[in-house]
Amino acid sequence: MERVEKILSNNIYNQCMACIEKAEENREFCLHDTEHSLAVARIAYIMNLEQNLGFDKECIYAMALLHDIGRCREYEDGIPHHEAGSVLAAEILKACGFSEEEIYDITSAISSHKQLSKDTSRRELKYVLYKADKLSRNCFECKMYDECYWDEEKKNQTITI
Ligand SMILES: [Fe+2]
Numbered sequence: 001m002e003r004v005e006k007i008l009s010n011n012i013y014n015q016c017m018a019c020i021e022k023a024e025e026n027r028e029f030c031l032h033d034t035e036h037s038l039a040v041a042r043i044a045y046i047m048n049l050e051q052n053l054g055f056d057k058e059c060i061y062a063m064a065l066l067h068d069i070g071r072c073r074e075y076e077d078g079i080p081h082h083e084a085g086s087v088l089a090a091e092i093l094k095a096c097g098f099s100e101e102e103i104y105d106i107t108s109a110i111s112s113h114k115q116l117s118k119d120t121s122r123r124e125l126k127y128v129l130y131k132a133d134k135l136s137r138n139c140f141e142c143k144m145y146d147e148c149y150w151d152e153e154k155k156n157q158t159i160t161i
Contacts, residue, residue, distance in 0.1 A: 004061045006096035013065075013092050019072035029144050030137055032068040040064040043161055044132035053123055056102070063106045063129055066092060067113055086111035135161055 007013050017034065024031050041064035048055050069092075070085025086107040093103045109126040113133055120127050139145060139155035148155065 001058050001061060003058050003096045003098060004065065007062055007065055007092060010092050010095060012088060012095075013069065016069040016072040016088060019075065020068070023072070023075040029148060030142075032071050034065075036136060037065045037068065039136040040067065040129070040132045043135050044128045046161055047128050047132060051123070053128065055125055055128070059098075059102055059106060059125075060128070062093060062096070062098065062102075063109055063125065064132065066106070067110050067129055067133065070110075080114070082111050082114040 020032050024033075030036070041061045044060045044064055045057060047053065048057075048060060066089040067085060068081060069088050070079070070081035070083065073079040073084035073088070074081040089110050090103050090107050093106060098106070105125055109124075109129045112120075112126045113129045116127060116130050120130075134154060135156060137156055139148070139150070140157055140159075142148065145155070
């Protein structure tokens with residue numbers, strides 16, 4: 001996955017990840033680190049395989065690695081992370097060799113991963129990101145379970161994927 005490896009060594013990507021790590025140093029709720037992004041990537045890829053969705057593996061991993069990088073802007077300037085993230089992601093994806101069409105699909109998924117519109121199909125890339133993001137959290141063993149703002153039905157009570 002040559003283009004995904006380029007993301008990992010991209011300056012903007014690394015600056016964002018360092019900024020998020022610092023901002024979340026004392027955070028007790030879920031973190032937005034590489035472990036989270038990779039869990040999202042792998043769950044999304046399993047969904048892709050199990051449901052025969054046909055998305056490109058590199059696009060799935062790139063989308064997952066970049067979906068929360070906007071949190072650095074949210075922590076610094078209060079800009080919603082899904083909005084800031086899609087702008088940052090576009091720049092990084094371009095530098096790493098993704099096509100205009102791939103950049104459009106990935107950034108659309110990132111900008112809507114916080115809240116999906118009701119007409120989103122379960123076979124769309126944005127649905128895969130939204131779902132994998134939620135499924136990546138081990139709520140069933142979380143010490144902050146009661147304090148978490150997620151609705152009860154959104155919390156993962158068990159392992160499903
Ligand atoms: Fe996330």
